[in-house]
Amino acid sequence: MRAWEIISGDGVDALNLAERPTPAPGPGEVRLKISANSINYRDLSTIEDPITRKLPFPTVPNSDGAGVVTAVGPGVSLKEGDRVTSCFFENWTAGEISAAAMASALGGARQGVLAEEVILPERGVIPTPAHLTDAEAATLPCAALTAWHALTQPRPVLAGETVLLLGTGGVSVFAQQFCAMMGARTIVTSSSDEKLARMKALGADETINYRTTPDWDTAVLELTGGTGVDRVVEVGGPGTFDRSVNAVRVGGIIGLIGILTGAAGQASPTAIMRKSVTIRGIYVGPRSMFADMNRAITTHGLKPVIDQSFGFEDARAAYHTMRAANHFGKLVIEV
Ligand SMILES: NC(=O)c1ccc[n+]([C@@H]2O[C@H](COP(=O)([O-])OP(=O)(O)OC[C@H]3O[C@@H](n4cnc5c(N)ncnc54)[C@H](OP(=O)(O)O)[C@@H]3O)[C@@H](O)[C@H]2O)c1
Incomplete structure (x- = not known):
């Protein structure tokens, strides 16, 4: 399977498309076949300046992905075929933010989701609202949840x-x-x-x-x-x-x-x-808040606004488009 990697501080054009072994889920983990990512300004900043952030190389960028469960480890309730979306923080499930929760951000402290297959803990994913495509769901983990947080707290x-x-x-x-x-x-x-x-x-x-x-x-x-x-x-x-x-x-x-x-x-x-x-x-939000937001999104049939979608091989163009700031709403990478 292929994954994009940050391998240096040389920016978007230095992103590396690598071949990696397909990972196997451990206890409490799921493997996702990723269908789509959305990108955030923070993903662009991370790619442009990984060194100040003390990012290890290689790091897979991006926090926001949606896809389908293709394998589950022991003790997991989700099933193969379930549609899920990543949570920005693996370890912020509910309550106030903590230093430990902050140290579990995907595409930062943890490997991100710009890959064909990823392993995440079951607590780090959330069911995808049925009325949304995976591309639409991939816009939710960071930008939508942050906006929701700002309007509800x-x-x-x-x-x-x-x-x-x-x-x-x-x-x-x-x-x-x-x-x-x-x-x-x-x-x-x-x-x-x-x-x-x-x-x-x-x-x-x-x-x-x-x-x-x-x-x-x-x-x-x-x-x-x-x-x-x-x-x-x-x-x-x-x-x-x-x-x-x-x-x-x-x-x-x-x-x-x-x-x-x-x-x-x-x-x-x-x-x-x-x-x-x-x-x-405000720093994004916990999984419990994501669930509250998804309930509201589902109740109102809300559809995220996607400005443009890019192919997986064309991921670099998505970040250049974000840097140009002519977009309206979200930029998506289809995987
Ligand atoms: N704290 C958190 O948890 C969290 C979560 C998500 C995002 N963020 C941060 O929030 C910011 C926005 O994120 P985003 O993903 O929405 O970014 P984005 O999609 O890249 O937003 C770009 C837009 O910001 C607007 N903008 C730029 N400079 C502006 C200014 N001086 N005044 C008003 N608007 C300005 C422009 O809108 P117009 O083209 O309409 O002028 C531009 O198109 C970023 O700094 C990001 O890092 C933080």
Whole structure:
């Protein structure tokens, strides 16, 4: 069987397609024939900079895969032929995150799923919603669960509340779909009017082009009668954070998720304190939350938005497409 490997710090074009023996599952493990992966910005960052992350070589990239169980080890309840999706963390099944759970991320501390066959513990997979294709299910483990987490913790968004979404990448498009499902109003920013029109089609209430309106936080305040939004799904990081604080209401919530504008920067604590804003760092979510999300996705028949699919041999092109950031929603690699 074939697997893509990170074998150096030389980036996407240095990814290596290797032939490996088909693995056999041990106790508590399943073997999956992977049908599809989706990719996340984090997978791209990992491939571009494995050395800072102290990644061993070779490491198979990607956290998000869906496929079919082809073999089970002793003590496993799943059966051959069951359709399942990978969990981002092998060891975060429920409750609060821990250091041990954090050290079990696929395509990072653990081998990832960009391979024709993978071995995962049974606790590290979850049944695939029946109405989704494997390609659609492969979009769920990271981006969808992170968006769901940001909208349901520390308390769920209420119908009629207003949520600010930044950009139109994988996390934000899922957040829009979930907000529509939950009856929440959204204000969405993007660099592209065409992408904003697509967010409107998914139910966005208000849109702001952050290129033509660089003071988008002021525009958000105007759209909310000066009050600010109830919640922000913050994927921008240092380049957007202070504006998100300005755009959120007194007592509002910011789910701190992403670093699209860079890893380091400065924040202004005074405004956070004065407005009593809850800032919550979010790292994907546990399997139990994934199950809650899948129940909602199934109940509402929600279909993930896939921008483009790439063939397995063409995996490098998927990461280049992500780097170009012209996509809307998710990029998928069919295996
Ligand atoms: N903490 C976690 O658990 C977790 C989980 C998933 C993702 N993340 C992080 O969250 C971020 C988003 O992930 P993703 O998978 O959604 O990425 P993505 O699909 O690559 O998102 C790309 C989009 O982000 C938007 N963007 C870029 N710079 C922006 C800015 N200054 N203001 C507003 N939007 C901007 C652009 O939207 P437009 O083209 O519309 O302008 C771009 O198309 C990444 O930093 C990722 O590492 C974290």
